[in-house]
Amino acid sequence: MAAMDNADWWRGAVIYQIYPRSFQDTTGDGSGDLRGIAQRVPYIAALGVDAIWLSPFFKSPMADMGYDVSDYCAVDPMFGTIEDFDALIEAAHRHGLKVIIDQVLSHSSDRHPWFIESRASRTNPKSDWYVWADPKPDGTAPNNWLSIFGGPAWEWDSTRKQYYLHNFLASQPDLNFHNPDVQDALLKTVRFWLERGVDGFRLDTVNFYVHDRQLRDNPTLRVSKAAKAKQTNPYEYQNHLYDKTQPENLEFLKRFRALLDEYGGRTSVGEVGDGRRSLKTVASYTSGGDKLHMCYTFDLLGPDFSAAYVRKCITAFEAAVADGWICWAFSNHDVVRHVSRWTEPGGDADATARFSIALLACLRGSICIYQGEELGLEEAELAFEDLRDPYGIRFWPGFKGRDGCRTPIVWDSNEPNGSFSTAKPWLPVPDDHRARAVDVQESDHGSVLAHYRATLAFRKQHPALTVGRIELLDAGKDQLAFIRETGNERLLCLFNFAGIAAEWRVPAGAGTVAPIDFPGPVAAVDGDRISLPPLGVLVARLE
Known part of the structure; x- marks a missing residue:
């Protein structure tokens, strides 16, 4: 460890x-x-x-x-x-x-003591701890912001006679990070x-x-x-x-x-x-x-x-x-x-x-x-x-x-x-x-x-996968290929997203593919030609 x-x-x-x-x-x-x-x-x-x-x-x-x-x-x-x-x-x-x-x-719960105090009046010590705003002249919400959980992002409070902001539930008032x-x-x-x-x-x-x-x-x-x-x-x-x-x-x-x-x-x-x-x-x-x-x-x-x-x-x-x-x-x-x-x-x-x-x-x-x-x-x-x-x-x-x-x-x-x-x-x-x-x-x-x-x-056994650089390679429509590299370790990573077998050729100058024991389903390597089964994977050393 x-x-x-x-x-x-x-x-x-x-x-x-x-x-x-x-x-x-x-x-x-x-x-x-x-x-x-x-x-x-x-x-x-x-x-x-x-x-x-x-x-x-x-x-x-x-x-x-x-x-x-x-x-x-x-x-x-x-x-x-x-x-x-x-x-x-x-x-x-x-x-x-x-x-x-x-x-x-x-945001917090509307049952948090901070919000209970904040909504009690416009002058208490935590009155500005949440996002409060006056209504428009016609009584509607201050703006058009919406809640992810449905409806306007504003809830009317009858004590302060203002709206408060909630990006999620009305019981999840937004804290005022400007304070x-x-x-x-x-x-x-x-x-x-x-x-x-x-x-x-x-x-x-x-x-x-x-x-x-x-x-x-x-x-x-x-x-x-x-x-x-x-x-x-x-x-x-x-x-x-x-x-x-x-x-x-x-x-x-x-x-x-x-x-x-x-x-x-x-x-x-x-x-x-x-x-x-x-x-x-x-x-x-x-x-x-x-x-x-x-x-x-x-x-x-x-x-x-x-x-x-x-x-x-x-x-x-x-x-x-x-x-x-x-x-x-x-x-x-x-x-x-x-x-x-x-x-x-x-x-x-x-x-x-x-x-x-x-x-x-x-x-x-x-x-x-x-x-x-x-x-x-x-x-x-x-x-x-x-x-x-x-x-x-x-x-x-x-x-x-x-x-x-x-x-x-x-x-x-x-x-x-x-x-x-x-x-x-x-x-x-x-x-x-x-x-x-x-x-x-x-x-x-x-x-x-x-x-x-x-x-x-x-x-965990291969530092190139945890902290190494990445270099994307050209591949077919349904294939993704890239190199992960750090120090003396260069790994070719190849993935076939298709439901049918596919072939891929190692680009000239990339190196020689040396297969290693990666959990399957794995590809078959024949020189610079790699055969990938459906949803097949190859992780191999490049030497």
Whole structure:
């Protein structure tokens, strides 16, 4: 674990995201908890990851599953106690794992004491801690900003007789980052967790922190009628120039980074939801070594999955982010699981899972794995009455929400609720997930789980894949080829996205291909000619 002692341990690291409510229940209430995560730390360590990322476990009314925080320095009783958190930190560190926690700084719950005081009057000490604005003369909202969760981004308050801003639920009021006291208070909560030994922070909606002081209307986004017809959420009709990604945010990120640097060996990863400007935002947020360590975007969290599209994303990132760093992910708690997004109807989901982790492991950057993807779990189909996600409930049936990727992990195929809980789980355990339970795959050397472990072990053994440069090569329509290189190691990485076999020739002058033992399905090498099976992969040395 010598590499884990390096202050730059995060660069090229593999981060395993845990959704605590769906990982392991130890109290019999149907919801996962911190003790359950600590109990499963050996399983996580055996995957070969470097860190775990915990989705929110703070005290919360749970209107948005914990992303509505009512106390930034307390564990919600649903998940346990602060002593349980300390025990989890100790267990993770004992197994060589870093711990990253999810900080939701852009907004709080409307039950947070700060907001309760702020809404009480226009003159109290925290009256300016949230984004308040007077109505237009006709009583309507201050501008045209929309909430991602539906409707206007403004809610009327009858006490202050003003509107307050909420980019998500009305019960998630936005904090006013133009107020330095707000920044100070939030940084104080960050220090609280640093003192408890956390190794980093995932910053939720990091580009939403600061709003336009003038509250200017967002312009209409110019898209085709066909593209607009596909949208289930009118939020996508606007070009979000003023409600997020404001330049003043950079100064707060510098303050945040300076705090982390006081402790040494800490890291930060920001979630950037910024549409067409996402990579430009990543560049500005991670450049210079004085803001965030890395960011991830939604570029590879959508339906597009082709050699051309992935090449476009890599090219755009390398062009935009000169000295910054990216964290790639194919799945997380907000999107349909990638094996469901990317497997053709009637196709082999396990083949998609194996191909995807091979690609993810070879990309330049750090990578995030979302719990259950190492089992090849597909998106769960849930009935409307089983939904808990306010986003999905609001936009059903055009959009089914995020609960389908949040169902509990199945540990034992033959046990009630898959050994997740002794009680009825907060979300149903799909019957078809039982065949992919951990106990089934542990005993199968050809399982998706075994493939993930082998692929991550391979990545760790080759520095070119964790910190090396990347050079894209010309390839066919359905093939992606690039070289990863650092020091004396040059690796050729070749991927066939097609459902049929393909051939590819090594460019003249690139070197001689020397195959190495990379988890299959692998390609066949004959001199400079490489034969790729459907969804085939080659990682080989260039000599």
